[in-house]
Amino acid sequence: MSRLVVISNRVADPRKPAAGGLAVALGESLQQSGGLWFGWSGTVVEGGPSGEGELHRQQAGKVTLATIDLSREDHDSYYLGYSNDVLWPVFHNRLDLAHFDAGFIGGYRRVNQLFARKLLPLLKPDDVIWVHDYHLIPLAAELRAMGCRQRIGFFLHIPLPPQIIMAAIPQHEWLVRSLFAYDLIGLQSHQDREHFDRYVVDEAHGTAQAGDMYQAYGQSVRCSAFPIGIDVDEFMELTHAKEAQEMCQTMRREYSQRRLMIGIDRLDYSKGIPHRVRAFRELLAHYPENRRSATLIQIASPTRETVDAYGDIRRELESLCGAINGDYGELDWMPVRYIHRMVARKRVPGLCRAAAVGLVTPLRDGMNLVAKEYVAAQDPADPGVLVLSRFAGAAEQLKEALLVNPYDTHGTAEVMQQALQMPLEERRHRHQKLLQRIREHDVHWWRSAFLAALAETVQVTD
């Protein structure tokens, strides 16, 4: 059987908890089959060029982790710069936050070449290579230029923007041309695939053919949607583990007179946290019966803090939460509990189960695994209600959630009220359907559907 080689910027020991959907999902996928997981070590080496140094290798159960360090210069231009200050904002429709600094692209290309150079000697002829996310779009082109002939698939975890937005990136043509070096491109949603379709046909003057095949730049590639899922059984086991049950009981005891609403996100501007908090304030203003009762717990785990936009959102959120607590708080009740720390993964299920309402309201999101985790954590006999942004990839599947437009503060507040008031029978009915959907397209389905499609592609020949 072929060995699976996974490459991503972020690598994590699959046996340990990780914040960030990619690390969680890849850890769960690789633990099944074993294989090699290659990427950045997370270490930044100060001064001088790096990466040419030793490769770090570590065995984590059936998975071999192989990682490399990055120099400060490469880290700043490749990770903070081009990946998170150009591609991330543009792909999330935030042209206003993108910084098209001409110095970033050099670092992005250099690190992709470094990844290719370091990976190549580790590869075996019949390996199946699976590259992940926007940090590594040109990796297959670099590997092919070095003679790599193995099958290579690519999965984009973030949304693919409409053609007109994509075209705002000065190197957009080079990026899309690089994608054609893969054998298979996987996207999170059908809407993302439609955006790819429009770009190829209208911008690259290529053609769309049967079987999700595309031709452009003298090459062809298959591009399909493979919505990522969670390991439902594993998450349910976590939910019934001692830590989660204790957490759930503690929360229920402490908030026995209250209705809990929960948000769990990285503190990323794409997650729409300030919009959510403003909608919560509107809920308290328009429906006074929720005062002294509805309580929003917002976990916002630190992320990419040296990128300016992330510092700005932290300040905005702190002042917003302070103002609501000042305006509405009582000696024995604070409306918002804002926690700027990562919550250990084993505590996530208990928090979700204790909450009457799960608030997943990103302005734009590739998928959003928290939405699926909230559903999996519920007690089917008395489940909570999921309020979900129509701009999350998850909304294409989770149709029985209460869908909201997070930019519409008043509308979101109305839906929050609907969620708090929903009768038991309707909650049960919606939850049952949602559970069915997350089971049907779980992380195992995602992994095997993508790899089966990759295996069907015609292999590159000399």
Ligand SMILES: O=P(O)(O)OC[C@H]1O[C@H](O[C@H]2O[C@H](CO)[C@@H](O)[C@H](O)[C@H]2O)[C@H](O)[C@@H](O)[C@@H]1O
């Ligand atoms: O690695 P970081 O810079 O710390 O960021 C964490 C991850 O964020 C993004 O996650 C995405 O992948 C999830 C799983 O497919 C998806 O549900 C979510 O909507 C995406 O935002 C990013 O794409 C990853 O590369 C990062 O590791």
Ligand SMILES: O=c1ccn([C@@H]2O[C@H](COP(=O)(O)OP(=O)(O)O)[C@@H](O)[C@H]2O)c(=O)[nH]1
């Ligand atoms: O404090 C935190 C915040 C998030 N997560 C986990 O990190 C993942 C976030 O994935 P998602 O797809 O929702 O968003 P991303 O952060 O990847 O954009 C989920 O499994 C969360 O349970 C966590 O364990 N602790």
